[in-house]
Amino acid sequence: MLKAKVILVTGGAGLLGRSFIEAILDNHGTAVIADVNQEAGLALKEELSKKYPGKRVAALPLDICSLESVGDLIRGTSSRYGRIDAVVNNAYPRNERYGAELEQVTLADFNQNVALHLGGYFQVMQQFSMFFRKQGFGNVVNIASVYGIIAPRFEIYRKAGFTMPVEYAAIKAAVIHLTRYFATYYKGSNIRFNCISPGGVFNDHNEEFREAYSRYALNKGMIEDSDLNGALVFLLSDGSSCINGYNLVVDDGFSL
Numbered sequence: 001m002l003k004a005k006v007i008l009v010t011g012g013a014g015l016l017g018r019s020f021i022e023a024i025l026d027n028h029g030t031a032v033i034a035d036v037n038q039e040a041g042l043a044l045k046e047e048l049s050k051k052y053p054g055k056r057v058a059a060l061p062l063d064i065c066s067l068e069s070v071g072d073l074i075r076g077t078s079s080r081y082g083r084i085d086a087v088v089n090n091a092y093p094r095n096e097r098y099g100a101e102l103e104q105v106t107l108a109d110f111n112q113n114v115a116l117h118l119g120g121y122f123q124v125m126q127q128f129s130m131f132f133r134k135q136g137f138g139n140v141v142n143i144a145s146v147y148g149i150i151a152p153r154f155e156i157y158r159k160a161g162f163t164m165p166v167e168y169a170a171i172k173a174a175v176i177h178l179t180r181y182f183a184t185y186y187k188g189s190n191i192r193f194n195c196i197s198p199g200g201v202f203n204d205h206n207e208e209f210r211e212a213y214s215r216y217a218l219n220k221g222m223i224e225d226s227d228l229n230g231a232l233v234f235l236l237s238d239g240s241s242c243i244n245g246y247n248l249v250v251d252d253g254f255s256l
């Protein structure tokens with residue numbers, strides 16, 4: 001479904017990023033792992049080059065919060081491959097105090113986490129849109145969250161030892177809305193902007209949390225990273241060419 005397409009995934013070395021990169025390779029696309037953690041990006045590239053012989057996978061450094069770094073990535077990728085078909089805005093920057101309970105979040109931390117994550121997503125969208133407009137086509141898929149559309153179910157977190165951070169709600173709701181803003185702003189430019197809102201992805205959560213979470217889902221409970229791949233590949237493919245400004249929720253009904 002992605003034959004001949006060149007697709008970058010920001011945060012490509014992380015939990016979801018890795019799965020997205022593999023889905024792109026599985027569908028015969030060229031995949032670029034763009035991550036601030038260069039070591040992890042290069043290690044993943046090495047591993048996938050062996051697993052998918054003959055497929056094109058690259059790892060390039062990226063800090064979504066640095067204008068210079070985003071520019072270098074666009075220049076480096078477009079000169080290497082002659083085109084960029086899509087970018088998946090998927091990185092997950094946060095400061096060291098991210099994840100504190102509401103009352104402990106200082107204004108400085110709130111602002112910093114919003115600036116890193118939402119600001120970084122904005123900068124990637126802005127810079128790629130400018131490149132895509134010149135190129136004549138482009139596609140942006142933003143990774144949002146169900147917590148951008150519903151309020152957290154705090155009872156799930158009560159015994160879990162972690163919470164759903166307040167910044168996350170602000171960031172992900174804004175990512176969904178910015179997707180619509182960019183889609184309409186770039187009317188007539190042949191650039192699409194959509195987002196995926198995943199539910200909770202299982203990643204070694206304890207059984208109690210998994211059970212508490214799963215009570216709200218319809219069949220599976222917490223989803224797996226690979227459960228998002230169908231939605232991602234569809235939005236990256238020409239099969240979704242008339243879908244623009246849309247938020248595709250993949251959560252096994254958790255948000256209903």
Ligand SMILES: NC(=O)c1ccc[n+]([C@@H]2O[C@H](COP(=O)([O-])OP(=O)(O)OC[C@H]3O[C@@H](n4cnc5c(N)ncnc54)[C@H](O)[C@@H]3O)[C@@H](O)[C@H]2O)c1
Nearest residue numbers: 011013014015016036037063064091092093145198200201
């Ligand atoms: N895991 C979930 O349950 C879940 C659910 C819904 C949405 N999401 C969203 O999916 C996206 C990916 O989450 P994840 O769970 O894979 O996170 P992760 O922490 O496993 O991976 C994030 C990756 O982003 C990279 N990164 C951090 N700061 C960066 C920066 N400034 N520039 C470039 N790369 C940077 C990290 O090095 C890491 O490889 C995030 O937007 C997250 O909010 C995750």
